[in-house]
Amino acid sequence: MSSALWYFSRATGIVSLVFSTAVVVLGFLNSGRFATRRWPRFALADLHRNLALASLVFLGAHIIFAVVDGYVDLSWLSVVVPFVSGYQPFWIGLGAVAVDLLLAIVVTSLLRTRIPPRLWRAVHWLAYLCWPVALAHSIGLVASDSARPLLIALDIVCLIAVLAAASVRFGSTSPDTEARRLSPLRR
Template identity: 35%
Template sequence: MTLLDLCSYLGLGAVGAIAVNLLLGMLMSLRYSPVRLWPHRRIDVFSLHRWTAYLAVILTLAHPAVLLFLKTPHFGITDILWPLHSYLQPKLNTTGAAALYLILIVLISSLIRNSIPRAVWRNLHWLVYPSAVLLLIHSILTDPNLKDGHPDLLDGGKVFLEITTVVLIAATAWRMRIHQEGFRRRSASK
């Protein structure tokens, strides 16, 4: 496995962790209870949501960090932190960096949520949706081989990203559709 492969796998892992985290967050916002509903077990969804967030941030930070160790093409720290002027896929890399910065804002605001007003925390937490959009754009359209900028959209990793995109769009639409009633009213009426 090359460093470029490791970078790709870390990126795929980051997208997977962020997708799971986003889905768990949606369930929590709808007042999902794993005791009342499937799987009828006591599961601490909040802790699972928190740990998938930590995993997502670690993988998201590790993904571009691996690029610093590549001999060719060479990436400097500026290319990672501020990729606007990077010589290789600057727009897509800037999209990925913007997604990372939004994810960090969401994480930091969650870590200090007891010190800030709930409305501020909630509004900052909504940044997870634009960060997911930016992350998926970066992930799907970036050339994982760092060659000609034309990714193979039927590659296994890209298909995983495309399926993840469809699942997140469907889950977001479903969440918006039932946002008023959530799971509490629905399970009480059955």
């Protein structure tokens, strides 16, 4: 049973990373006001939110399976306190940092209607720090995996997807952004 839990832990972590990558990509596209006839902005926002929730579910399963498995020394404390794990403290610590950042994002998102929009936006920007930390956690722990080439390729695909979305977001201006920039009311 322990090996099954290890496989479940690994699989749910991989799915969570892929979903998180999609969430970051959609976040970049939506914040850049990207839209098409087939994908209006509200559809991108809904997909962004739903994938974020799915990613959280898979991340929760990843953490539960990893701790319950018992194959490695991983405590509940090391899930939220960085760099205290008895197993691979640096790489597990990065996972804990990503979890802590994600918890801040989730809590402020749940309180979004009760906190100032600037505070929510500032904390939400942590997603752009959370994702590379989670990716580094994944890359660091892949070294001990027999499926290393496939997982490294997946990590590279995730990185390329985020870099491409970031270049679309920051490399172009939407008509809305351009109109605001040119507006005499901008001052």
